[in-house]
Amino acid sequence: MTAEFVLYENPGWGSAIIEAQLAVYGMPVRLVPAGGTSDPDAVARAMAGVNPLGQVPALVLPGGAVMTETAAMTLHMADLARSDVLVPGPEAAERAAFLRWLVFLVAAVYPSFAYGDVPTRFVPEAGAEAFQARVIEHRKAMWRVMEAAAVGPWFLGARFSAIDVYLAVMTRWRPGQAWFQTETPRLWAAGQAAGGRAEVVPVMARNFG
Numbered sequence: 608m609t610a611e612f613v614l615y616e617n618p619g620w621g622s623a624i625i626e627a628q629l630a631v632y633g634m635p636v637r638l639v640p641a642g643g644t645s646d647p648d649a650v651a652r653a654m655a656g657v658n659p660l661g662q663v664p665a666l667v668l669p670g671g672a673v674m675t676e677t678a679a680m681t682l683h684m685a686d687l688a689r690s691d692v693l694v695p696g697p698e699a700a701e702r703a704a705f706l707r708w709l710v711f712l713v714a715a716v717y718p719s720f721a722y723g724d725v726p727t728r729f730v731p732e733a734g735a736e737a738f739q740a741r742v743i744e745h746r747k748a749m750w751r752v753m754e755a756a757a758v759g760p761w762f763l764g765a766r767f768s769a770i771d772v773y774l775a776v777m778t779r780w781r782p783g784q785a786w787f788q789t790e791t792p793r794l795w796a797a798g799q800a801a802g803g804r805a806e807v808v809p810v811m812a813r814n815f816g
């Protein structure tokens with residue numbers, strides 16, 4: 608039983624998406640390092656007792672329940688905070704688009720890192736490099752789909768949301784910042800603006816230096 612949020616994290620990983628949202632809500636959190644950044648199998652071992660899939664992040668809620676899956680955490684934290692700052696409420700004009708693109712991020716884009724980061728989990732060594740290259744090309748296509756849907760200045764238009772927080776973090780990942788700046792300028796700009804918000808700046812600095 609714990610009275611605070613506990614976030615299993617690695618700097619620069621998807622845990623930054625949750626750390627930033629907790630910061631926006633002003634919710635206190637204790638960070639637990641999840642086992643390093645260079646060996647995904649070591650991370651899986653370190654996380655084994657918390658997340659059976661061995662992935663970061665995992666969030667232990669006040670009360671002790673464990674949550675995995677950043678989208679689920681995103682929706683639940685908004686409920687706990689009784690706030691629509693990051694998650695448009697049921698009546699908001701942006702609600703449907705928010706849910707659509709939140710799920711697109713975690714169900715389409717995010718899994719491409721599971722496949723691309725350690726390709727030998729999925730294909731034999733001989734084909735791993737080519738497989739990884741194809742995964743990254745497919746990821747680029749998915750980001751272009753999102754770029755076409757971005758309204759600006761925030762992803763959803765006039766209002767900031769958790770989608771922009773995901774973009775702040777995920778535009779730091781492969782295919783890399785230079786690619787996003789050139790190829791998906793609206794996504795890049797929304798992510799930059801989210802990362803520049805006063806509550807989020809320290810989180811970005813801790814995660815990405």
Ligand SMILES: N[C@@H](CCC(=O)N[C@@H](CS)C(=O)NCC(=O)O)C(=O)O
Binds near residue numbers: 620622661663675713
């Ligand atoms: N669907 C999960 C994805 C989490 C995920 O892929 N995390 C990565 C780090 S950013 C991870 O732990 N990778 C190591 C692995 O998959 O073994 C979520 O949204 O939380």
